[in-house]
Amino acid sequence: MTDAQETAADVSLRTTGGGPPDDGGSSGAEAPIPLLEPREGIPPVIADEAALAEVIAAFAAGTGPVAVDAERASGYRYGQRAYLVQLRRAGAGTALIDPVACPDLSGLGEALSGVEWVLHAATQDLPCLREIGMIPTRLFDTELAGRIAGFPRVGLGAMVEGVLGFVLEKGHSAVDWSTRPLPEPWLRYAALDVELLVDLRDALEKELDRQGKLEWALQEFDAIASAPPAEPRKDPWRRTSGMHKVRRRRQLAVVKELWEARDRIAQRRDVSPGKVLSDAAIVEAALALPVNVHALAALNGFGHRTGRRQLEQWQAAVDRARALAETQLPQPGQPVTGPPPPRAWADKDPAAAARLSAARAAVSALAESLNMPQENLISPDTVRRVCWEPPSVVSAESVGAALAGLGARAWQVEQVTPVLVAALSA
Numbered sequence: 001m002t003d004a005q006e007t008a009a010d011v012s013l014r015t016t017g018g019g020p021p022d023d024g025g026s027s028g029a030e031a032p033i034p035l036l037e038p039r040e041g042i043p044p045v046i047a048d049e050a051a052l053a054e055v056i057a058a059f060a061a062g063t064g065p066v067a068v069d070a071e072r073a074s075g076y077r078y079g080q081r082a083y084l085v086q087l088r089r090a091g092a093g094t095a096l097i098d099p100v101a102c103p104d105l106s107g108l109g110e111a112l113s114g115v116e117w118v119l120h121a122a123t124q125d126l127p128c129l130r131e132i133g134m135i136p137t138r139l140f141d142t143e144l145a146g147r148i149a150g151f152p153r154v155g156l157g158a159m160v161e162g163v164l165g166f167v168l169e170k171g172h173s174a175v176d177w178s179t180r181p182l183p184e185p186w187l188r189y190a191a192l193d194v195e196l197l198v199d200l201r202d203a204l205e206k207e208l209d210r211q212g213k214l215e216w217a218l219q220e221f222d223a224i225a226s227a228p229p230a231e232p233r234k235d236p237w238r239r240t241s242g243m244h245k246v247r248r249r250r251q252l253a254v255v256k257e258l259w260e261a262r263d264r265i266a267q268r269r270d271v272s273p274g275k276v277l278s279d280a281a282i283v284e285a286a287l288a289l290p291v292n293v294h295a296l297a298a299l300n301g302f303g304h305r306t307g308r309r310q311l312e313q314w315q316a317a318v319d320r321a322r323a324l325a326e327t328q329l330p331q332p333g334q335p336v337t338g339p340p341p342p343r344a345w346a347d348k349d350p351a352a353a354a355r356l357s358a359a360r361a362a363v364s365a366l367a368e369s370l371n372m373p374q375e376n377l378i379s380p381d382t383v384r385r386v387c388w389e390p391p392s393v394v395s396a397e398s399v400g401a402a403l404a405g406l407g408a409r410a411w412q413v414e415q416v417t418p419v420l421v422a423a424l425s426a
Contacts, residue, residue, distance in 0.1 A: 035166045038191040042184060043094050045084075047101035052108070055087075055095045060111040062089035065140065067118045067197035070125045071177040071190060075274070078266045082128040083177035088194040089115075096190060099132045100180070106133025113137055118201045120156045122224055130229060139225045142197065145204040148217050150371035160196055163203050168192055211371075216411040220376075223409055235334060242283040249329035253321035254286040256330055261317040277301070277314070285318055338381070339388035349388070356387040358423035366419050378416045382406045386420060394424045 046052050059066065066089040070082040077083075085097040085105065099105060117136035119125055121143040129135070146154035153159070157168045172189040179186075208214040233239070237259035246252055259282060266273040281301020290296040293311045296318065297303070302311060339345075345353035363383060367374040374380070385406055391398035400417045408416070 030165060032161045032165050032167045035160075035168055035192055035195065038094055038188065038195055040093050042187050042191055043096050045182065045187065046095060046097040049102065052097065052102050052105075055092075055097065056108050056111045058092040059087060059089050059095070059108065062092035064090045065116040065118045065198050065201060066112055067194040067201075068125070068129070068134075068136075069119065069190070069193045069197070070128050072128055073176050073178040075174070075272050076176040077178050077272060078270050080128050082125075082132060084182065084190055085129070085132070085134070086190050086194045088197065090198070094191050094194060096187060100178075104133055109134040116140055118142065118197050120159075120197065122221075126224070127229070136225055139221050140201050140205075141221055141224060142200050142204060144220055144224075144376070145201075145208060145217050147376045148213050148220070148372050149204060149207050149211060156193065159204075160200060163207075164196055164199055166196060168196075213370075213372075216409075219409040219411050235330075238334060240282055241279040245283055246286050247332070249326075249332060250289065250321065250324075251286040252330045252332065253324055253328075254289065254318055255282055257317040257321045258282045258285060258314060261313065265313075285314070289322065290315065290318060291322075339384050342384065345388075352388050355390065355424055355426075356384065358426050359383050359387050359420055362419035362423045363416065366415065370415070378403070378408060378412050379406075382408055383420070387424070390424045394421060396421055399424065 044051075046055055066087055069086040071084040071086075072080050073083050074080065082099045085099055086094065087097070087108075088094040097105065097108075112134075114137055116138045118140045119136075120141070122139055122141040126136075142156070142159060143154045146159050151159065151162065153162065157170045160166050160168050169189055169192065172186045175186060177186075182190075205214065208217050237256045240255055240259055243255065246255055258277065262273050262277045262282070266276045269276070278301050281299070284299045284301055285296065288295070288299055290299065293308070293315045296315050297306065297311055302314065306314075339352075340348060342353075342356060345356060360383065363378060364374055367377040370377065382403060386399065386402050391402055396417055399421050400413045403413045403416060403420075404410075
């Protein structure tokens with residue numbers, strides 16, 4: 001029996017308010033059951049090589065899929081590294097691993113090669129898992145499965161409650177996981193996050209199969225598992241919150257200099273950049289272009305709590321931007337690749353704007369009929385690109401080839417091609 005089956009009667013698809021419409025499951029009248037303790041209790045945190053070797057052996061000998069989760073310290077520390085890794089597998093139980101004490105988990109990753117990894121919102125955790133040597137070859141994403149199946153709420157807590165009928169405590173999701181030692185309540189929360197993940201996977205697989213969408217989901221999971229690491233973002237300073245207020249190139253230069261100075265300090269101190277200097281303060285300084293420390297100190301975000309030395313380092317960044325020649329100033333906006341913003345289509349190419357309007361309406365109607373979000377049916381960017389530069393001869397073959405060339409999976413090509421052909425031909 002699975003963990004959930006041992007805990008309660010069969011609740012493989014109890015949709016207590018969280019299931020897809022007309023799912024054919026139970027009425028969901030049963031009250032959800034609070035899940036308060038991991039089945040085998042809170043396991044000790046693995047923090048040395050000897051204990052890690054035992055875990056690797058146990059999980060290699062386990063059976064079936066392995067539930068995997070990771071906790072980061074977003075908002076507290078620099079970067080997105082993992083500060084706790086949780087796993088659960090039949091025959092091995094639950095393991096909590098400290099990747100600070102054990103930074104190389106490639107041996108564990110190799111032991112689980114070929115095993116299906118079950119994650120919730122996999123793309124959030126895969127980058128930090130990759131950094132410590134854990135790279136799945138097969139995966140099942142329970143959040144994405146919920147989206148494809150048409151669940152209106154796809155957070156882990158909502159899915160476990162809606163599908164399995166259990167309530168997870170979610171009080172520690174935003175704590176500072178770099179804290180050492182980790183408090184027992186946090187460890188309990190972390191262990192419970194993987195307690196029922198495989199059970200959720202099994203129930204969702206049945207539901208996807210019932211809806212005829214299982215093959216679609218498997219193609220999506222394969223695409224995530226085979227995707228290369230994301231390229232570093234170009235000009236990340238341009239994502240500073242409030243940038244829409246900054247219009248002049250000299251002001252853009254101030255944002256860039258302050259952002260880069262803040263990033264160096266945050267990385268050196270291993271703290272979140274927002275704890276060093278807020279985005280709002282960066283934009284305030286860019287708009288004001290202060291000429292000295294006194295003028296800077298008068299701005300919001302640089303008040304009485306900012307020491308003289310800190311003010312001087314921020315003013316030095318502003319001064320560097322003020323000293324740049326006109327030819328050295330950043331350009332407004334990034335080089336645009338692909339179609340222009342849709343709001344400009346009516347002026348630039350009215351025919352393309354009409355194609356896009358028809359395509360959007362058709363894709364929206366199809367997504368509604370399939371009971372899934374539009375963005376999971378097909379990427380909005382893919383639709384825009386095909387509408388902006390459609391094939392010279394519009395046919396099922398040419399449109400399908402265009403979609404595939406833009407990264408659409410086979411199931412997406414099959415579903416979306418007919419409605420796009422109609423929209424492009426209208």
